[in-house]
Amino acid sequence: VANSVSPDLHIFDLTHEIPPFNIWEAAFRLHQTAAYWPAGTVFVSVVDPGVGTERKSVVLKTKSGHYFVTPDNGTLTLVAENLGIAAVREIDETVNRRADSELNYTFHGRDVYAFTGARLAAGVITFEQVGPELPPQVVSIPYQKPRFENGVVYGAIPVLDPQYGNIWTNIDREVFNQLSAQNGEEVAVKISRGKQVVFEGRIPFVNTFGDVPEGKTLLYLNSLNTVSFAINMGNFAEAYGIGSGPEWGVEICR
Amino acid sequence: VANSVSPDLHIFDLTHEIPPFNIWEAAFRLHQTAAYWPAGTVFVSVVDPGVGTERKSVVLKTKSGHYFVTPDNGTLTLVAENLGIAAVREIDETVNRRADSELNYTFHGRDVYAFTGARLAAGVITFEQVGPELPPQVVSIPYQKPRFENGVVYGAIPVLDPQYGNIWTNIDREVFNQLSAQNGEEVAVKISRGKQVVFEGRIPFVNTFGDVPEGKTLLYLNSLNTVSFAINMGNFAEAYGIGSGPEWGVEICR
């Protein structure tokens, strides 16, 4: 559909591996990748369990100059927060919809989102021609933000690094630094699902995998500069039964 | 190989997820996607359980102006039927074969099909230069066409929507409309594998997933405008053990 709008578009598949209906992970994957793309890039994201219900179809323009075409169902939580909202417009489906697709109620990804994203990227329509402007806000999923309090760092596990079983927290370098842990020092880590403690132990804070022997745990700052846990040449998530999502919490102290 | 023919070709991977040797699914996936691409697009499809036997290597030009490069083993069943046959040519492997690949008997996908498709798409050869013209027909896989008879709609399940477990039938809107089912009405659905009834129940005919509560079944028209069955936020195929292929049949009445 996008190629039919313009064969000159550069089209990339960021991922088709979001678990079905997992809006939170869609939000995280957009957050993880968007800033690496130049301003003007148009992202189309369709994790849409509510297709055919009253959620709005929107295009978010961020202060960084990126565009996001998506159902406004929480998918925009993290990019709105991190890149800033410049403006939000609702897609006017009377204009921005693939011809002869009016009888399709279930495939907005193809008929509305891909079509509108391609037309915006190709310059067939301007941002203003997407549709009427909405108040500068998006639907947001509540989540536990990282904080340092009384010698303890608190955070959540937004997502795993599934290929390797590494645990990615949302505790960024700045918050973690408040703990004043030294490079090489073992810190006390507790990982819980709701009130149930799933992992408790001491893990050395190091730069990288090769700093610990094979099979040993490590705490490191990952590619997004957030605290992560791993086993060198192993799979931390499998070894200790760790998952991700809003119900997973992390506490770290010295 | 295609890039070596011309680095300026636009190359897209439609799918590498056809189950091994499943010619029928290849036929369906081509049918599902071809019409969204502009006239002149060259499709290369290699599901080729008979590699090295006497099946012909052909290029089909459809009346819609699309080209299909493939073994003529049933892969063309649905695009020939739906887009119309303009002409069929047999690939002349004395000309249209990657240099120095004569000793390879098993990798026609790379040495003949990708190579010929790329040369045709890049304008290195014309359609006429593919090889000699054949009679305007292709090998077709027999399948149950949809029909309405004595108050019952009959059809088949050509394919599943595997990510979500939705059941896609080949009953198009026009045939389904002969049942005169009203929006919101429950209809009686029977799904069989050969003579064995696998599912029997009443399912509401609605526009989209959000029209039924979570966990409930629905009958809707999918992205190809054919009758489909699903569970809102669930997996119909898993829940009831439904598969796809020529042996799966569907009956619907009011």
Add this chain to the structure above:
Amino acid sequence: VANSVSPDLHIFDLTHEIPPFNIWEAAFRLHQTAAYWPAGTVFVSVVDPGVGTERKSVVLKTKSGHYFVTPDNGTLTLVAENLGIAAVREIDETVNRRADSELNYTFHGRDVYAFTGARLAAGVITFEQVGPELPPQVVSIPYQKPRFENGVVYGAIPVLDPQYGNIWTNIDREVFNQLSAQNGEEVAVKISRGKQVVFEGRIPFVNTFGDVPEGKTLLYLNSLNTVSFAINMGNFAEAYGIGSGPEWGVEICR
């Protein structure tokens, strides 16, 4: 990251399906594909279990004019051997590293390799500007080379064809021809893991799958012109429990 260097680069995903930490398979997949790409192509390969340790980050230029950007950890074993070493340079990370990524110790794939590969491919830097030249050698993984001796052909199983369960050996046509097996002749095949014989039987040497009945074994020359074993319409690896890697050996005699 590569697109940020230049939006005009042609970027292809050769594979993201190398099993974690499997340097040998990375080496094989590069070997399998590189020669099909034009001279000047830049390959970025990051299977890097030693990230953050003292392995060097290098760019290999082969005599064929291809470039390989990778940790020098064995990944270059086969392309260096087959395409020839023209020169090796160590990546100077003081220049060739994504801005503001100095605090990331674990994501060289993004910050160093993809970045350097894109700059080299886009002409932002020359090969000389990668960094200082090293001696013309790379880290090599030892492996069993194919040979003919006293009427027996010996070889290894570098990799499987996982989708179909075919067994790919490293015995090329030239070595196999020394056995003087006739087309259609059954040869005696022994496959071992270390000292344990896993398969022993007679298999016909034929051109292609269709030359034997469905369900029967065959020995054929695969797309790389090396001896392979398969079951027509079946899965040899599953049927007999065969794997791949340095510990798997093959013997063939008449």
